[in-house]
Amino acid sequence: MTSKITHTHYRTCNLCEAMCGIAIEMTDERIVAIKGDSADPFSKGHICPKAIALQDVYADPDRLKTPMRRTVDGWQAIGWDEAIDEVASNLRRIQVAHGNNAVGIYLGNPNVHNVGSMLFNASIIKALRSQNVFSATSVDQLPHQFVARHMFGHQFLLPIPDVARTDYFLILGANPLASNGSLMTAGGIERHLKAIKQRGGKIVLIDPRRSETAEIANEHVFIKPNSDVLLLLAMLNTIFAEGLAKPGRLAQFTHGLDGLAECVSAYTPQAVSVATGIGAEVIVRLACEFAAAPSAVCYGRVGLSMQRFGGLCQWLINALNIVTGNLDRAGGAMFTTPAIDSVDAPRAGKFGRWRSRVRGLPEFAGELPVAALAEEMLTVGEGQIRAMLTVAGNPVLSTPNGRQLDVAFAGLEFMVAIDIYINETTRHANIILPPTAGLECEHYDLIFHILAIHNSAKYSLPLFVAGPDQRHDWQIYQALVQALSGRKPDVAEARAAAKQVTPAALLDLGLRYGPYGAAGLSLDKLKAEPHGVDLGPLQPRLPERLFTIDQHIELVPDLFVQDLARVQAVFKPSEVFKTSEGYDLMLIGRRELRSNNSWMHNSERLMRGKDRCTLLMHPTDAAVRALVAQQSVTVASRVGQVTLPLEISDEVMPGVVSMPHGWGHDRAGVRLRVAQRRAGVSINDLTDEVFLDDLTGNAAFSGVPVRVTCL
Numbered sequence: 001m002t003s004k005i006t007h008t009h010y011r012t013c014n015l016c017e018a019m020c021g022i023a024i025e026m027t028d029e030r031i032v033a034i035k036g037d038s039a040d041p042f043s044k045g046h047i048c049p050k051a052i053a054l055q056d057v058y059a060d061p062d063r064l065k066t067p068m069r070r071t072v073d074g075w076q077a078i079g080w081d082e083a084i085d086e087v088a089s090n091l092r093r094i095q096v097a098h099g100n101n102a103v104g105i106y107l108g109n110p111n112v113h114n115v116g117s118m119l120f121n122a123s124i125i126k127a128l129r130s131q132n133v134f135s136a137t138s139v140d141q142l143p144h145q146f147v148a149r150h151m152f153g154h155q156f157l158l159p160i161p162d163v164a165r166t167d168y169f170l171i172l173g174a175n176p177l178a179s180n181g182s183l184m185t186a187g188g189i190e191r192h193l194k195a196i197k198q199r200g201g202k203i204v205l206i207d208p209r210r211s212e213t214a215e216i217a218n219e220h221v222f223i224k225p226n227s228d229v230l231l232l233l234a235m236l237n238t239i240f241a242e243g244l245a246k247p248g249r250l251a252q253f254t255h256g257l258d259g260l261a262e263c264v265s266a267y268t269p270q271a272v273s274v275a276t277g278i279g280a281e282v283i284v285r286l287a288c289e290f291a292a293a294p295s296a297v298c299y300g301r302v303g304l305s306m307q308r309f310g311g312l313c314q315w316l317i318n319a320l321n322i323v324t325g326n327l328d329r330a331g332g333a334m335f336t337t338p339a340i341d342s343v344d345a346p347r348a349g350k351f352g353r354w355r356s357r358v359r360g361l362p363e364f365a366g367e368l369p370v371a372a373l374a375e376e377m378l379t380v381g382e383g384q385i386r387a388m389l390t391v392a393g394n395p396v397l398s399t400p401n402g403r404q405l406d407v408a409f410a411g412l413e414f415m416v417a418i419d420i421y422i423n424e425t426t427r428h429a430n431i432i433l434p435p436t437a438g439l440e441c442e443h444y445d446l447i448f449h450i451l452a453i454h455n456s457a458k459y460s461l462p463l464f465v466a467g468p469d470q471r472h473d474w475q476i477y478q479a480l481v482q483a484l485s486g487r488k489p490d491v492a493e494a495r496a497a498a499k500q501v502t503p504a505a506l507l508d509l510g511l512r513y514g515p516y517g518a519a520g521l522s523l524d525k526l527k528a529e530p531h532g533v534d535l536g537p538l539q540p541r542l543p544e545r546l547f548t549i550d551q552h553i554e555l556v557p558d559l560f561v562q563d564l565a566r567v568q569a570v571f572k573p574s575e576v577f578k579t580s581e582g583y584d585l586m587l588i589g590r591r592e593l594r595s596n597n598s599w600m601h602n603s604e605r606l607m608r609g610k611d612r613c614t615l616l617m618h619p620t621d622a623a624v625r626a627l628v629a630q631q632s633v634t635v636a637s638r639v640g641q642v643t644l645p646l647e648i649s650d651e652v653m654p655g656v657v658s659m660p661h662g663w664g665h666d667r668a669g670v671r672l673r674v675a676q677r678r679a680g681v682s683i684n685d686l687t688d689e690v691f692l693d694d695l696t697g698n699a700a701f702s703g704v705p706v707r708v709t710c711l
């Protein structure tokens with residue numbers, strides 16, 4: 001018997017960056033179906049299996065709804081006032097005794113997908129006044145932001161591939177068919193990729209693994225992990241050597257075109273061929289094709305930013321787009337015109353104002369590299385982190401050397417987590433403050449509209465009303481900030497403030513003062529358009545959009561030229577990037593459609609099917625080690641080892657092994673009952689906290705030296 005649909009709720013799925021419009025069919029208060037919203041002008045009906053799991057998170061019996069205190073007898077539910085007071089008094093006590101930096105903060109990825117968090121989490125960081133702020137940025141897109149800051153003057157001025165119009169799409173280290181696109185919000189990327197081919201364009205993918213995206217590309221080229229910097233240098237070398245540099249109108253506002261030619265002059269395709277594993281003739285051909293295409297765009301994502309030369313890679317990608325005249329033009333890499341524009345001067349992104357205490361790693365935009373988090377907790381001395389606040393993050397599974405972090409968290413004097421689950425990280429907390437889940441929240445993508453391939457705007461109302469005992473993330477921050485101030489507010493004053501300063505009020509202001517405000521865009525207008533509004537294709541925005549002092553692009557910032565010395569230091573033709581002694585394979589990561597970093601494995605339906613946490617190895621590497629498919633193998637690195645099933649496939653290139661991240665739910669005390677049944681193992685028990693991009697501080701997950709043996 002099918003239930004009668006009483007109404008349909010339209011919203012944007014907030015699980016990944018794709019911003020898919022979804023239609024949730026309801027029977028009274030019950031979800032009957034979650035479908036793609038074909039009337040959404042941006043995503044046009046695209047959806048992936050994770051959207052269905054939004055209801056699994058909502059209905060998950062393991063999801064926390066009230067604050068929890070860890071006691072010797074287990075977790076105890078407590079009231080909000082008591083919880084907030086206990087958190088604020090412990091954090092303050094520790095700061096008074098040991099200084100502000102004694103409290104550290106880690107902000108995880110879902111913060112960026114939560115409008116209340118985006119609008120209010122600065123307030124809690126400000127209230128704590130600690131320099132020990134960390135986030136998932138430094139295990140992800142830090143190189144992109146760092147490079148944008150230095151070339152275009154603002155960390156959020158990220159050029160977005162204009163996939164809807166390009167003739168040539170060169171992708172390095174991204175797998176949009178599994179990830180649904182990143183720093184390229186596209187709601188249905190497959191449709192756009194197919195259209196490139198249909199209109200006679202070409203897609204080329206550079207990846208050590210023949211991924212799902214390779215299957216629909218016109219050409220896939222294997223590359224040795226960590227060597228993309230050399231490929232990009234050699235492509236630029238070819239472009240200058242063949243006289244193909246044609247920056248066009250960009251030359252009028254770009255400094256350093258000659259300097260760039262000089263920087264790349266030593267890196268001929270022949271010189272980098274062995275190190276990259278790519279034939280010189282292939283490199284020359286790719287460079288010539290790219291330069292000759294009517295429009296072309298080069299794009300590199302986590303496979304490139306999670307490298308020892310992540311910063312240089314992202315710099316050279318921009319450089320390739322610029323010297324071929326493909327920045328800021330249709331079919332190239334373009335800047336968006338978001339309806340709420342957070343690309344403003346205060347957020348441009350300062351650099352190096354302070355350094356981490358133990359390793360001296362530089363701050364960027366108010367944050368330190370998360371690879372330094374454990375040592376800041378474990379190294380005794382003045383300024384040591386003694387208490388942590390984690391918000392929407394799971395660093396034990398998502399940042400390098402997770403076992404060391406486990407030890408560090410366990411040794412803290414006090415820890416508080418704002419999270420909906422007791423997971424590998426939050427199990428260490430003394431108090432967990434659980435916010436509402438996605439379907440209970442209103443939604444507006446403050447960040448992903450800035451990163452989208454098409455300008456649009458959409459606001460979603462909550463589907464379910466939060467219970468009287470529940471709090472949104474932003475309300476938890478407000479309560480904490482108030483409690484940390486030590487001042488008891490006048491009740492009437494507090495009520496009046498809470499009514500005015502809401503996410504909705506701030507969004508309305510942002511829309512009215514944004515680029516479409518004069519044309520009448522406001523929150524009420526968006527509320528009347530539940531599928532969202534189409535604001536048109538990306539437009540050329542330079543030079544006006546630049547935040548550099550003289551509104552010029554800095555094509556060759558000094559810092560990057562200096563960092564090339566690091567490439568030279570390891571660049572010895574024929575032996576570059578050899579793996580370390582005793583470790584003869586290079587480990588890379590992978591994403592699968594049905595996972596979402598570490599936190600969606602508690603959904604029964606996303607967990608169905610065959611084991612996904614496996615090690616992929618090339619047949620020749622398996623044969624040499626006498627390994628057979630499906631057997632358990634042990635992977636060891638400098639920092640640890642894990643055991644998991646082997647899959648043998650020529651999808652990965654010889655010398656490279658691949659496993660997904662976000663698994664390893666068998667740690668004691670975790671309460672994710674579905675995830676625990678097929679726990680998998682964590683790749684970050686193998687990744688190394690000393691393995692970094694020295695320029696930006698981003699963790700280098702690609703090409704971790706490992707060895708593989710049978711049990």
Ligand SMILES: Nc1nc2c(c(=O)[nH]1)N[C@H]1C(S)=C(S)[C@@H](COP(=O)(O)OP(=O)(O)OC[C@H]3O[C@@H](n4cnc5c(=O)[nH]c(N)nc54)[C@H](O)[C@@H]3O)O[C@H]1N2
Binds near residue numbers: 110136140423596684
């Ligand atoms: N080796 C390796 N490691 C990686 C990667 C890789 O490719 N390889 N990828 C990296 C990348 S790109 C990223 S972004 C990071 C992610 O790293 P993290 O952000 O640290 O981890 P997540 O798995 O996203 O954890 C999200 C947490 O937020 C909680 N949560 C979900 N929604 C909400 C909400 O609305 N409010 C609150 N308060 N909590 C919520 C979940 O319960 C979960 O605990 O992992 C990184 N780690």
Ligand SMILES: Nc1nc2c(c(=O)[nH]1)N[C@H]1C(S)=C(S)[C@@H](COP(=O)(O)OP(=O)(O)OC[C@H]3O[C@@H](n4cnc5c(=O)[nH]c(N)nc54)[C@H](O)[C@@H]3O)O[C@H]1N2
Binds near residue numbers: 109174178208301
């Ligand atoms: N289903 C799903 N979707 C997601 C997520 C998820 O966990 N699951 N996470 C979301 C998040 S937080 C992010 S940041 C995005 C990331 O989105 P993507 O950047 O598209 O991430 P991946 O799918 O990990 O693709 C990285 C690719 O880089 C390759 N690679 C590894 N090392 C190297 C190298 O040295 N050189 C080159 N050229 N390639 C290399 C890998 O084989 C892999 O195919 O995805 C988002 N979407």
Ligand code: SF4
Binds near residue numbers: 013015019047048049
């Ligand atoms: S692709 Fe991303 S935004 Fe779209 S339905 Fe899947 S998880 Fe949601």
Ligand SMILES: [Mo]
Binds near residue numbers: 109140
């Ligand atoms: Mo990410």
